[in-house]
Amino acid sequence: WVFYDVVGLFTVRYTVELGAILNVGTSVLIFFLVLVRIRKGSYExxxxxxxxxxxxxxxxxxxxxxxxxxxxxxxxxxxxxxxxxxxxxxxxxxxxxxxx
Known part of the structure; x- marks a missing residue:
């Protein structure tokens, strides 16, 4: 399990597998976002x-x-x-x- 304490107010928990999926998914999303912006000319x-x-x-x-x-x-x-x-x-x- 992965646990996050949010400023002592509450705790968020999820499985390690879900954490891996979230990390990989976010990385892939950002990679494609950067590619799209390069093609648009927003980034060089x-x-x-x-x-x-x-x-x-x-x-x-x-x-x-x-x-x-x-x-x-x-x-x-x-x-x-x-x-x-x-x-x-x-x-x-x-x-x-x-x-x-």
Missing amino acids: TSDLIIAFFRHVISLFSMYVVGVIIAVIVNLLDLTMCWYSLPELIGGLYVLPMVTV
Whole structure:
């Protein structure tokens, strides 16, 4: 089963097989949407190449920030600290996402 907690209000759950179908279906839909827009002239190949490299840079930046946070948490001996100090969740999860 796959479980998602939606802001503590309710939980969505579904099978792993349905999750795989949703992921593949979404990927195929987006692929065809991009092809249609390329044929219409909305996108050029250079736009896609630039977007790809921006995604690579973002992925690398997120990795670096994640490693930095992990090192700081380990140096301060705060492993699993968000369970006892829930106020750190913003700094550990939200701030890095907004920063990158």
